[in-house]
Amino acid sequence: MTGTPMFGRMLAPLSVALMVALGAAGCGPTPPQAPLAQAKKLDSATGDIATACGLTYQVTAFPGDHRAELASLEVSATSSARKLASVYAGNPAWIYQGETVGEIVHDAVAMLRACGLRDAAGALSVAASGRASGTAP
DSSP states (O other): OTTHHHHHHHHHHHHHHHHHHHHHTTOSOOSSBOOHHHHHHHHHHHHHHHHHHHHHHHHTTSSSOOHHHHHHHHHHHHHHHHHHHHHHHHOTTOEETTEEHHHHHHHHHHHHHHTTOHHHHHHHHHHHHTSOOSOOO
16 A cells, blocks of 8 residues: 555646646637627628518518618618628637638628628728738628
8 A cells, every 4th residue: 555645646737638638629619719708799680681682581571662671671780781791800710600700801891792692791891901911701
């Protein structure tokens, strides 16, 4: 039993080294994750942009004058685009749901253009291009 304390002293540094190795091996989220407040904004903004585009497709599916509905959707989408741009201004390299904020902005601009919400797409593109980064929206 005299060898037990020495064995314990040898095992302690080994267990610490193992925990450090596991931590470096990819356990947990990929840094730099968007902080919680910004992640909530990203969730809200991207969900609202997707909803506005979906509603735009619904409104324009049938013939008729849809200017009032489209104007309202444009205002809503532009507000969401500004919210998304504010997170981009914080750090376009933050990661959210496996993508950088810069990639999310790029995708959002493309989505807004595709569904016809061009004012919102332009507002997001202009706001995001105001910050120098490696990701062009």
